Amino acid sequence: xxxxxxxxxxxxxxxxxxxxxxxxxxxxxxxxxxxxxxxxxxxxxxxxxxxxxxxxxxxxxxxxxxxxxxxxxxxxxxxxxxxxxxxxxxxxxxxxxxxxxxxxxxxxxxxxxxxxxxxxxxxxxxxxxxxxxxxxxxxxxxxxxxxxxxxxxxxxxxxxxxxxxxxxxxxxxxxxxxxxxxxxxxxxxxxxxxxxxxxxxxxxxxxxxxxxxxxxxxxxxxxxxxxxxxxxxxxxxxxxxxxxxxxxxxxxxxxxxxxxxxxxxxxxxxxxxxxxxxxxxxxxxxxxxxxxxxxxxxxxxxxxxxxxxxxxxxxxxxxxxxxxxxxxxxxxxxxxxxxxxxxxxxxxxxxxxxxxxxxxxxxxxxxxxxxxxxxxxxxxxxxxxxxxxxxxxxxxxxxxxxxxxxxxxxxxxxxxxxxxxxxxxxxxx
Numbered sequence: 001x002x003x004x005x006x007x008x009x010x011x012x013x014x015x016x017x018x019x020x021x022x023x024x025x026x027x028x029x030x031x032x033x034x035x036x037x038x039x040x041x042x043x044x045x046x047x048x049x050x051x052x053x054x055x056x057x058x059x060x061x062x063x064x065x066x067x068x069x070x071x072x073x074x075x076x077x078x079x080x081x082x083x084x085x086x087x088x089x090x091x092x093x094x095x096x097x098x099x100x101x102x103x104x105x106x107x108x109x110x111x112x113x114x115x116x117x118x119x120x121x122x123x124x125x126x127x128x129x130x131x132x133x134x135x136x137x138x139x140x141x142x143x144x145x146x147x148x149x150x151x152x153x154x155x156x157x158x159x160x161x162x163x164x165x166x167x168x169x170x171x172x173x174x175x176x177x178x179x180x181x182x183x184x185x186x187x188x189x190x191x192x193x194x195x196x197x198x199x200x201x202x203x204x205x206x207x208x209x210x211x212x213x214x215x216x217x218x219x220x221x222x223x224x225x226x227x228x229x230x231x232x233x234x235x236x237x238x239x240x241x242x243x244x245x246x247x248x249x250x251x252x253x254x255x256x257x258x259x260x261x262x263x264x265x266x267x268x269x270x271x272x273x274x275x276x277x278x279x280x281x282x283x284x285x286x287x288x289x290x291x292x293x294x295x296x297x298x299x300x301x302x303x304x305x306x307x308x309x310x311x312x313x314x315x316x317x318x319x320x321x322x323x324x325x326x327x328x329x330x331x332x333x334x335x336x337x338x339x340x341x342x343x344x345x346x347x348x349x350x351x352x353x354x355x356x357x358x359x360x361x362x363x364x365x366x367x368x369x370x371x372x373x374x375x376x377x378x379x380x381x382x383x384x385x386x387x388x389x390x391x392x393x394x395x396x397x398x399x400x401x402x403x404x405x406x407x408x409x410x411x412x413x414x415x416x417x418x419x420x421x422x423x424x425x426x427x428x429x
Contacts, residue, residue: 005309012036012312019317035315043311046362047303047355057162059292064270065158066288071277079232080240081106088148088191091131091141098127102145109152121149121389122396129397136400143405144194146393150384151186151412154179156266157381160357164377167361169368173263175377181423182382186416193411197404306355310341334421334429335375338366342376347386347413354380374428378420386413 019032030038085103092098101124108117124145132139157179165172232240274281313319323337330337338360346353357380361368368377386409394402 005305008309008313011318012309012316015318015321016312016316032316036312039311039315040308043308043359044304047307047358048300051297051300051303053166055293055297057165058159059289061158061162062292063285063287063289064267066291067270067274067279067281067284069288070284071274071279073273080237082231083234083237084241088144089141091139092128093131096127096131098124098131098141101127105149106152109149110155117149117152118392121145121393125393125397129399132397136398138394138399138401138403138405140194140198142394142399143198143403143408144191146390146405147190147194147408147412148187149393150386150389150409151190151416152183152384153187154183154381159354160377160381161263163354163358164361164368164373167358167368169361169373171260171369173260174369175374175381178374178378178420178423178427179381182378182416182419185419186382186412189415190408190412194404194408197408201404303355303358307359310356310359334425335417336372338372339376339379342379343417346379347384347410353385371424371428375420375424378424379417382416382420384409384413386410 013036016032016036023029023032025031082099082103085099085106086094089099089102092102101120105117105120105124108120125142128139128142128145129135131141155176157175160175160179161172164175271281274284319337322340326340327337330340335343342353342356342360345356357376360366360376361373366372368374386406390402390405390409394405
């Protein structure tokens with residue numbers, strides 16, 4: 001991100017200098033360097049205003065998520081997808097703690113709870129490393145887990161919905177069908193890519209012998225920091241998975257009709273769920289809202305940095321040059337030039353992409369409810385900060401040889417971008 005940030009600033013300055021030296025003064029016109037200076041100040045001010053407007057919406061959603069967490073909703077979701085996990089990770093014993101941590105991580109990602117998912121993911125990597133016969137080298141299970149993690153199916157992209165609401169979108173939850181479709185496609189591709197790369201790397205594949213498996217079987221009496229997932233009968237798991245996949249065509253066909261009902265129904269659902277689970281919903285909501293406030297405040301420096309850089313990039317004319325050169329080609333593929341920085345930066349920096357998303361949907365010429373607004377919102381909710389996830393998760397267990405993990409994750413990212421373009425073109429193009 002350091003290189004990206006500096007490159008944007010440098011390109012903006014050089015472009016503005018070129019325009020300044022070739023500028024022909026005219027009545028009422030503003031010198032290019034003066035426009036650049038004005039953009040820097042205005043972008044810095046607007047980024048703080050944006051963050052302040054975001055505080056209330058973030059507090060609302062994270063307050064509701066806290067009620068769901070304390071009521072055990074994540075644990076219920078974990079139990080529903082456990083049979084699928086057993087088939088995806090045959091190298092991981094069914095009763096190993098890694099299985100529960102991975103399930104809880106994915107369940108949190110499904111609900112858009114990135115802050116909750118990360119601790120579960122780190123714990124899962126630590127437990128997977130207990131099954132690793134070659135410490136320092138990623139196993140197939142680790143690679144597949146991270147590929148799925150960077151492309152996880154997302155039902156509720158709360159952060160993006162909150163940002164769209166703060167940008168005065170007429171339908172903040174309108175990205176639910178597009179995000180669900182794109183993340184489902186990227187997750188399927190992530191699994192297929194990881195399995196394919198595992199076969200291609202088969203000569204380097206680390207397999208655990210029966211003796212090693214016996215020696216590393218976990219102590220079932222050991223303390224587990226996370227609750228075990230609820231176990232459901234097979235027919236319930238089948239119904240749950242069928243309902244999940246049926247949401248895709250339903251949201252595509254009736255997304256515009258359903259989306260205005262989503263937010264009011266979610267508020268009622270989470271509160272009712274908390275009441276039925278005897279959660280002290282007011283106290284839990286306030287606790288989650290405090291976290292939402294802290295998150296909104298913490299992103300102010302990131303918003304200032306990236307919005308100033310993006311503002312300079314636009315004011316200098318560099319963005320116009322890129323649009324003129326690449327626009328005709330990417331437009332044919334359904335990817336407007338305004339969305340290109342978002343697509344390229346999302347795997348590198350979550351905060352940077354978040355700032356670009358904010359700048360695009362708050363641009364009066366684009367707005368949150370245009371095709372580009374829907375596309376960049378879907379891209380933000382459909383792809384993960386791949387390099388960050390790999391660095392954090394592998395760093396937690398000192399993995400230095402990541403093998404094909406990055407290739408599988410980036411393949412999933414590309415699939416997510418392509419799927420986002422397709423579904424947004426169908427629904428909002």
